[in-house]
Amino acid sequence: MSRPRRKEPETPAQRSTERGATAPRRGAQQHQILFADRSRSWRRHHLNVARESLLRLKQTPVASVMTLAVLAIALALPGFLLAALGNLQALTDGWDPQPRIALYMQTELSDAAIDSFSRELLLREDLSSVELISRQKGLEEFRQYSAFADLLERFDSNPLPAVIMVLPKDSDPLQLPLVRNELAALPGVDEAQLDMEWVQRLAAGLALAQRGSYVLGGLLALAVLLVVGNTVRMTIESRRDEILVSKLVGATDAWVRRPFLYSGFWFGLLGGLLAWLLVQVALMLLAQPAQALADLYLNEFELQGLGFQGSMIMLASATLLGLSGSWLAVSRHLREIEPGAAIPGDV
Amino acid sequence: MAAIRFSNVFKRYASGQDALLGVNFELASGEMAFLTGHSGAGKSTLLRLIMLMERPSRGQVWVGQQDLSRLHRSQIPYLRRQIGVVFQNHQLLFDRSVFDNVALPLQISGYDPADAARRARAALDKVGLLAREKHNPVTLSTGEQQRVGIARAIVHKPKLLLADEPTGNLDPELSEDIMRLFGQFNSIGTTVLIASHDLSLINRMQHRMLTLRNGRLVADV
Numbered sequence: 001m002s003r004p005r006r007k008e009p010e011t012p013a014q015r016s017t018e019r020g021a022t023a024p025r026r027g028a029q030q031h032q033i034l035f036a037d038r039s040r041s042w043r044r045h046h047l048n049v050a051r052e053s054l055l056r057l058k059q060t061p062v063a064s065v066m067t068l069a070v071l072a073i074a075l076a077l078p079g080f081l082l083a084a085l086g087n088l089q090a091l092t093d094g095w096d097p098q099p100r101i102a103l104y105m106q107t108e109l110s111d112a113a114i115d116s117f118s119r120e121l122l123l124r125e126d127l128s129s130v131e132l133i134s135r136q137k138g139l140e141e142f143r144q145y146s147a148f149a150d151l152l153e154r155f156d157s158n159p160l161p162a163v164i165m166v167l168p169k170d171s172d173p174l175q176l177p178l179v180r181n182e183l184a185a186l187p188g189v190d191e192a193q194l195d196m197e198w199v200q201r202l203a204a205g206l207a208l209a210q211r212g213s214y215v216l217g218g219l220l221a222l223a224v225l226l227v228v229g230n231t232v233r234m235t236i237e238s239r240r241d242e243i244l245v246s247k248l249v250g251a252t253d254a255w256v257r258r259p260f261l262y263s264g265f266w267f268g269l270l271g272g273l274l275a276w277l278l279v280q281v282a283l284m285l286l287a288q289p290a291q292a293l294a295d296l297y298l299n300e301f302e303l304q305g306l307g308f309q310g311s312m313i314m315l316a317s318a319t320l321l322g323l324s325g326s327w328l329a330v331s332r333h334l335r336e337i338e339p340g341a342a343i344p345g346d347v
Numbered sequence: 348m349a350a351i352r353f354s355n356v357f358k359r360y361a362s363g364q365d366a367l368l369g370v371n372f373e374l375a376s377g378e379m380a381f382l383t384g385h386s387g388a389g390k391s392t393l394l395r396l397i398m399l400m401e402r403p404s405r406g407q408v409w410v411g412q413q414d415l416s417r418l419h420r421s422q423i424p425y426l427r428r429q430i431g432v433v434f435q436n437h438q439l440l441f442d443r444s445v446f447d448n449v450a451l452p453l454q455i456s457g458y459d460p461a462d463a464a465r466r467a468r469a470a471l472d473k474v475g476l477l478a479r480e481k482h483n484p485v486t487l488s489t490g491e492q493q494r495v496g497i498a499r500a501i502v503h504k505p506k507l508l509l510a511d512e513p514t515g516n517l518d519p520e521l522s523e524d525i526m527r528l529f530g531q532f533n534s535i536g537t538t539v540l541i542a543s544h545d546l547s548l549i550n551r552m553q554h555r556m557l558t559l560r561n562g563r564l565v566a567d568v
Contacts, residue, residue: 041457245438248398249452249499250428253421339400 045258053262056235057270067231071271071318074224076278078217079314083279083306084286085210090304091294092202099171099199101180103164104191111135114162117188121166126179129167135160161190221321228267228325229332232260236333243337253334260330261323268322272315279314280305349409350376350507350538351397356406358392358562366392368562369406374540376411376506379533381549382542384559390542393559394509397540398432399423410507428456431500431537435512437492439484439499445471446480449498456503470502471495474528490521497525501532508532510541514548522548 057064105114111134118132133141138160143149152159168179176194184192236243243256287303306314351374358367366389374380382390395401396408399415408415410426418426439448449470453463471477474494476487484492493513500508510529514522526541526548533539543549549556558566 037459038457041459044460045454045457241438242440242442245440246451246455247424248400248427248432248438249455250424250426251455252424255424255455339398 045255049258050262050265053259054266056259056263057266063231067227067267068271068274070227071224071267071322072274072278074220074227075271075275075314075318075321076282078213078220079275079279079306079310080282081213081216082210083283083304083310085206085213086310087290087304088209089206092206098167099173099176100195101166101168101176101183102193102195103166103183103186103189104193105162105164106188106190107135107159107161109162109188111162113188114164117186118164121164126169127166128169131165133163133165135162138163221317224268224271224318224321225325225328228264228322229329231267232264232326232329233333235263236260236329236337240337243334244339247337248339256334257330260334261326264322264324264326264329265319266322267326268319269315271322272318275318276306276311276314348376349373350378350411351540352407352409353393353396354407354409356396356403356408358389358396358401359404365562367396367403367559370559370562370564372557372564372567374538376538377533377536378555379530379539380541380555380557381552382540382557382559383544383546383549385544388559389562390544390559391511394432394511394540394542397507397509398430399426424455428452428503429505429507431503431505431508433493433496433500433508433510433513435515437496439492439495441483441485443483444480445476445482445484445487445495448484448495449480449502452499452503467498467502470498473501473531474498489516490518490525493517493521493525494528497528501537504537506538508537508539510539510543512543513541514543514545519548523551526552 105117109117114134115132118130121127121130135158139152139158142160143152166183168176170176170179180192180194183189239259246256283303283305290303305311351372353370353372356367356370357365359365370389370393382393384390392401396403396415397410399418403416410430413426415426440451446464446467450463450467453466454460458466468477468480471480474497476491476494476498479487479491484495487495493516497510497513500510508529513529514525517525522545529539529541530552556566556568557564
């Protein structure tokens, strides 16, 4: 048998002397004795409540599983989107976009002059390849591939300029415009166009998708908050009597709150684990077709999962959302359950 | 040394109903008293003010040396831990055993589990229900349920024991048993205040009697 935790007067005489000696509240000395006990019982209560609220989920298996499924899907969706975007970014990072610069030559230059100009370009050290598309070849290609081929009938002579496609050695996006400017200033060059637009478009598209999944993630986080909040609210309702009686025999708000916060915690954590599983399974299902796609681009690419860090972030935010959801419900509804109004009886 | 002191206490409910009108009395530490009056006289309100389930509209209530009007909401649980209460409708929880019901106040106050178990069994033994500790209270008779409620009220050895119609639904013999039990707690120094309208029983008990009528204290004998 363990020692008694509380100092406790055994006789009326002792009782009255002790009460006489103490201040309106408990005396300081007694308070100190209680402190170690209190922190021990506080830890014990946390452990008990954590275990009990986990077991409580098992008491209503269908409802718990349904709630967890909703949470898992709501959490998995943004997790999956972010993982997919991460992969797409890794994929495009691997691509060398090979930005080309198109030099549109002045139309009054002769073919010979353009030819010798393109040969001079070949000698430059900052270009790795030079390709000449003569006016005639351009016209043929235009006839072949463009839907506006009949437009050409209206011209007496070939309106198209000769184009020289060059590939700069340095593909640094900051350097490329400088190279372009230099080439544009060369005599005979009408216009030099840096063909990087599709890379920029892709980047912008990715940024948009990323922002979109953050917004979606935010909305779904809100959904998680509400689902947990509502579930906990119903638990509070179903345990109304227990809350009332506990408050009547001296339970603090924190004590009453604790089991509900722990249910929110478990909902968040378990929902997060399920969501993580969903994301991993979805990525596994996608791994093979993604590999096939990457192979077409001759890319060294392997589908990435959430990774350790991503997984931890996912679990942590799920748990935090669960806790916050239950906190919302608890702070909103527990104060309403006060013994004052609820005990029936005469006045 | 007063265990309870009411000083010119008024209580008007939000509905406009006056439950208490200028109540003054003192209950000494270690005293036992009955609070009587017809239904609606204000007995329950008076007990609720002591438990801080309600706050007075005017006047002051002291429990021990604590002026309850100065007690912040967050301090209320610690006040309630010093008081044991027996309710007319006993307020037992039917989702747990008799033992767990009785041990609840100890659990809440943070007693060591082994210590709490020992005390809960002692309390159950005192009301003669130790053999039923593993039962669900729903399987017990009304009288037994009331005794479980009493065990829960005294398990932490409160200095002050309140009871609201503790014998309300019981036959005379059981009622007498229960009153005798309260007498026993009083004889070891517990201050006891019992609200009851069972005058014949109260008269036999030979204790101080406070009578309320329409919210006023009309007799104190």
